[in-house]
Amino acid sequence: MVARQTLLGSWFRRLTAGLIVVVIALAAGAVVMTRLPDAAAQAPKQPPPAQKQQPQQQSQAPKPAQIDRNGVLILIRETLLALDQANKTGNYTVLRDLGSPDFQANTAARLAEIFAQQRKDNVDLSGVAVIEPQLTLLPQIEANGMMHMAGFFPSVPTQVNFELLYAPAGGRWRVFGLSVSFGQAAPAAPQPPAPAAPQAAAPAPKANPPDHRPAAPKQ
Numbered sequence: 001m002v003a004r005q006t007l008l009g010s011w012f013r014r015l016t017a018g019l020i021v022v023v024i025a026l027a028a029g030a031v032v033m034t035r036l037p038d039a040a041a042q043a044p045k046q047p048p049p050a051q052k053q054q055p056q057q058q059s060q061a062p063k064p065a066q067i068d069r070n071g072v073l074i075l076i077r078e079t080l081l082a083l084d085q086a087n088k089t090g091n092y093t094v095l096r097d098l099g100s101p102d103f104q105a106n107t108a109a110r111l112a113e114i115f116a117q118q119r120k121d122n123v124d125l126s127g128v129a130v131i132e133p134q135l136t137l138l139p140q141i142e143a144n145g146m147m148h149m150a151g152f153f154p155s156v157p158t159q160v161n162f163e164l165l166y167a168p169a170g171g172r173w174r175v176f177g178l179s180v181s182f183g184q185a186a187p188a189a190p191q192p193p194a195p196a197a198p199q200a201a202a203p204a205p206k207a208n209p210p211d212h213r214p215a216a217p218k219q
Helices: 002-016 054-058 069-089 093-098 108-114 116-120
Strands: 021-025 031-035 134-141 147-153 158-169 172-184
Touching: 069 093, 069 116, 069 147, 069 158, 069 172, 093 108, 108 116
Parallel strands: 021 172
Antiparallel strands: 021 031, 134 147, 147 158, 158 172
């Protein structure tokens, strides 16, 4: 658990620093960090004046996002179900189109490469459509203006853990980065021992019937 928190923390620090990253925690526990191609790679070294205050903005504390629970559920399910359909069909166009402009710097083919292991493992995320997610990090607005949340979907036998980052674009929240991992939903309770088979009891001895014969006459 400590290792996963460290990796995710490192991922988020790199995201807020302006590096566009998609992180996928695979079922085997491996974490893949992939730098996405973006326009900043060809930008001049000197940042434009609007970006000079970025370090100061990043030092600000996160604040709760002004979004209701229904809105949160829609975002989470929309993102994870799009990933599920992409994994099942091998077509990542819809998932790409749901992303922010920076996320769309990935081609559909590149996303297919990133999620290749999940397709190989036949990961099924369809349960997120009906299972209620449990949030471990309530939606909050980070200093860079992105909305950050995390949680899990408890299910049997696999729990789906997620961490999502959304950027405002076109008047709506659009996915910027995501992390998905899988684990056992809950510790399996030990099975009670099977009751021992009853031993065959020996038949009880039959009682002798009372003797009703008349007594012999005395001599």
